[in-house]
Amino acid sequence: MIYLSPPHLNPKANFYLQEALDTNWVAPVGKNLDEFEHAICEYTQAKYALATISGTSAIHLALRLLGVKEGDYVICPSLTFVASVNPVFYQNATPILIDSEEITWNICPKYLEKALDFCKKNNKKVSAIIVVHLYGQPAQMREIKQIADFYGVPIVEDSAEALGSKYKEQYAGTLGDLGIFSFNGNKIITTSGGGMLITNTQEQREKALFLATQAKDNFAYYHHSEIGYNYRLSNVLAGLGRGQMEVLDERINKKREIFDFYVENLSLKDEKIKFQTEIKNTFSNRWLSAGLFSDNIIRDKVLENLKKNQIEARFLWKPLHIMPLFMPLFKDILFFGENNYKNTKKSISEYLFERGLCLPSGTAMTKENLEEIVEMINDEC
Numbered sequence: 001m002i003y004l005s006p007p008h009l010n011p012k013a014n015f016y017l018q019e020a021l022d023t024n025w026v027a028p029v030g031k032n033l034d035e036f037e038h039a040i041c042e043y044t045q046a047k048y049a050l051a052t053i054s055g056t057s058a059i060h061l062a063l064r065l066l067g068v069k070e071g072d073y074v075i076c077p078s079l080t081f082v083a084s085v086n087p088v089f090y091q092n093a094t095p096i097l098i099d100s101e102e103i104t105w106n107i108c109p110k111y112l113e114k115a116l117d118f119c120k121k122n123n124k125k126v127s128a129i130i131v132v133h134l135y136g137q138p139a140q141m142r143e144i145k146q147i148a149d150f151y152g153v154p155i156v157e158d159s160a161e162a163l164g165s166k167y168k169e170q171y172a173g174t175l176g177d178l179g180i181f182s183f184n185g186n187k188i189i190t191t192s193g194g195g196m197l198i199t200n201t202q203e204q205r206e207k208a209l210f211l212a213t214q215a216k217d218n219f220a221y222y223h224h225s226e227i228g229y230n231y232r233l234s235n236v237l238a239g240l241g242r243g244q245m246e247v248l249d250e251r252i253n254k255k256r257e258i259f260d261f262y263v264e265n266l267s268l269k270d271e272k273i274k275f276q277t278e279i280k281n282t283f284s285n286r287w288l289s290a291g292l293f294s295d296n297i298i299r300d301k302v303l304e305n306l307k308k309n310q311i312e313a314r315f316l317w318k319p320l321h322i323m324p325l326f327m328p329l330f331k332d333i334l335f336f337g338e339n340n341y342k343n344t345k346k347s348i349s350e351y352l353f354e355r356g357l358c359l360p361s362g363t364a365m366t367k368e369n370l371e372e373i374v375e376m377i378n379d380e381c
């Protein structure tokens with residue numbers, strides 16, 4: 001079976017994990033945690049980093065740091081994994097979903113501005129904008145930041161899929177007020193499950209650590225005055241992340257080679273498949289190679305043929321604004337986006353969902369694997 005994006009460990013990951021076991025540093029404190037955070041800061045030029053049990057918990061901490069609370073609104077793209085927005089619900093705040101723009105597939109600056117304008121005119125407090133860099137491709141950050149600054153709303157960068165991606169030579173995760181990474185099993189590097197919160201100040205990091213370790217006040221006994229969480233990553237698992245940071249560049253190069261191979265061997269065929277565009281001034285880690293087929297019938301046949309041959313491919317994220325989870329919200333607040341993109345009576349995110357397919361992007365794949373996959377896709381196009 002060829003999976004979409006399976007874990008790809010290196011000997012150093014094994015070594016640091018084993019070392020934690022051998023030295024009995026198995027609790028959520030120790031050298032692997034310190035060194036993993038240090039390596040992330042060194043690589044991305046982030047100021048401060050805090051390792052967490054997941055990317056989702058890191059987003060939740062970011063919202064807590066920004067004081068997101070009941071009655072507030074948080075803006076998020078519609079085309080993303082539900083984990084981007086679940087923490088908004090944990091805080092009893094209300095998400096506002098924004099359509100994709102057609103080039104990077106990320107949050108559309110035009111509709112972001114419309115949403116902020118609407119909220120301002122209707123006295124709705126927007127306390128954060130969550131920006132996602134889908135499949136590693138950075139969003140239109142210059143436009144997004146200008147708009148966010150104008151309305152005075154902080155940005156949380158969900159860079160779960162974009163470790164190593166850059167916008168104008170600056171790393172994804174460090175472009176907003178707060179950022180996060182994920183090290184879930186399918187991400188570019190993995191700690192089996194894990195995440196990282198990126199902050200610009202030491203006070204924010206300290207507050208996040210406090211919240212991530214049950215918010216224990218500084219007393220000799222157990223004393224609590226705030227709601228906390230058990231969100232700190234184990235030192236054992238941090239060893240896996242520490243080890244893989246040493247091969248991150250190799251992994252990115254391989255991901256980009258895989259993407260280029262698909263583009264060269266697939267997209268020339270009568271424009272039947274198009275790929276996500278790496279816009280000027282951006283560098284994508286190409287976490288997943290995602291293509292857009294000229295119609296959903298070809299896309300579905302390709303998926304079926306790959307599946308028959310034990311090869312995993314997947315649809316893009318299903319837009320959140322058409323999920324049952326969000327339906328009750330629409331009595332109150334809305335989705336901002338196109339309603340008749342290319343005469344389909346659909347939004348752009350729905351259009352992408354109908355035609356898109358994520359292709360196998362595992363960094364341990366061989367040239368032969370890729371040739372086989374390309375042949376199977378071409379057979380159906």
Ligand SMILES: *Cc1c(COP(=O)(O)O)cnc(C)c1O
Nearest residue numbers: 054055056081083084160182184
């Ligand atoms: C994976 C992912 C997350 C969640 O990360 P976990 O570590 O699985 O909690 C959040 N947002 C996006 C866009 C993701 O792809």
